[in-house]
Amino acid sequence: MPRPWHYSDVSDSSDLVIDAAGIVVRRGPATLLAGVDWQVELDERWVILGPNGAGKTTLLKLAAGRLHPSAGVMRVLDERLGRVDVFELRPRIGLSTAALAEEIPADEKVIDVVRTAAWGLVGSWHERYDDIDDARARDLLARFGVDGLAERTYRTLSEGERKRVQIARALMTDPELLLLDEPAAGLDLGAREILVGMLAELAADADAPALVMVTHHVEEIPPGFTHAMVMSGGGVVAAGLIDDVLTSDNLSRAFGIPLILERRGDRFTARAA
Numbered sequence: 001m002p003r004p005w006h007y008s009d010v011s012d013s014s015d016l017v018i019d020a021a022g023i024v025v026r027r028g029p030a031t032l033l034a035g036v037d038w039q040v041e042l043d044e045r046w047v048i049l050g051p052n053g054a055g056k057t058t059l060l061k062l063a064a065g066r067l068h069p070s071a072g073v074m075r076v077l078d079e080r081l082g083r084v085d086v087f088e089l090r091p092r093i094g095l096s097t098a099a100l101a102e103e104i105p106a107d108e109k110v111i112d113v114v115r116t117a118a119w120g121l122v123g124s125w126h127e128r129y130d131d132i133d134d135a136r137a138r139d140l141l142a143r144f145g146v147d148g149l150a151e152r153t154y155r156t157l158s159e160g161e162r163k164r165v166q167i168a169r170a171l172m173t174d175p176e177l178l179l180l181d182e183p184a185a186g187l188d189l190g191a192r193e194i195l196v197g198m199l200a201e202l203a204a205d206a207d208a209p210a211l212v213m214v215t216h217h218v219e220e221i222p223p224g225f226t227h228a229m230v231m232s233g234g235g236v237v238a239a240g241l242i243d244d245v246l247t248s249d250n251l252s253r254a255f256g257i258p259l260i261l262e263r264r265g266d267r268f269t270a271r272a273a
């Protein structure tokens with residue numbers, strides 16, 4: 001079976017990694033996204049915020065090439081969804097979601113959770129790995145401070161350790177775009193702060209892919225994130241530079257209650273007004 005991609009692949013894509021114009025997603029009578037415009041460049045780090053049901057995960061699925069718009073034009077890494085072979089596009093995009101994590105077999109070894117991404121698999125089968133795969137997987141685990149757990153069974157890890165393994169896995173194919181859906185969900189305060197610190201390091205790395213992170217909590221926004229989108233009811237309340245978009249007004253509009261957003265240094269907090 002040929003490998004679907006090579007680490008040395010050089011992309012000739014432009015700096016625009018996501019270009020969404022007038023995106024509508026309908027499911028039966030429901031409109032999940034109602035005319036979303038969004039552009040993301042290679043060196044940008046985005047956070048997407050919004051209440052339950054706002055359409056955040058739906059937008060992330062589009063960006064991951066796992067959903068097509070009902071209307072509008074969605075280009076990801078210079079490829080237009082609907083015209084590109086998504087199986088060629090997907091290895092260029094790192095994705096970490098709770099739904100993907102649920103597919104990891106409980107008895108899988110941690111190193112295999114990461115390595116199998118090289119084959120686009122979840123769960124090892126009879127695939128063979130080159131030394132380069134093994135070294136890359138171990139480097140990524142080390143980057144997230146979990147290399148000492150490489151031979152452990154995935155199910156024996158704490159939630160915080162699992163989340164870090166999932167992000168290491170999402171980076172395995174050296175993607176040009178990394179999409180993280182609620183990476184800090186369910187973590188205790190210490191585990192959250194460790195993860196936020198690691199994502200801040202990733203955000204500061206000029207060689208890192210473009211980053212898009214969905215979260216419910218402004219406290220989880222890593223330092224160094226440059227842009228924000230606030231969503232509500234399938235639409236965009238505001239999108240752009242983080243300082244312009246993350247305001248008490250925009251959050252209050254999106255969540256439907258008066259909120260006060262405060263920034264201290266490079267971190268945010270929010271509470272009811």
Ligand SMILES: Nc1ncnc2c1ncn2[C@@H]1O[C@H](COP(=O)(O)OP(=O)(O)OP(=O)(O)O)[C@@H](O)[C@H]1O
Binds near residue numbers: 030032050058
């Ligand atoms: N297949 C579907 N058919 C009908 N409605 C759907 C379908 N999938 C999602 N929805 C609805 O679309 C809306 C947006 O869902 P989405 O998961 O994108 O929201 P979200 O902002 O990620 O929410 P959360 O913060 O709760 O994860 C929700 O109201 C959801 O119930």
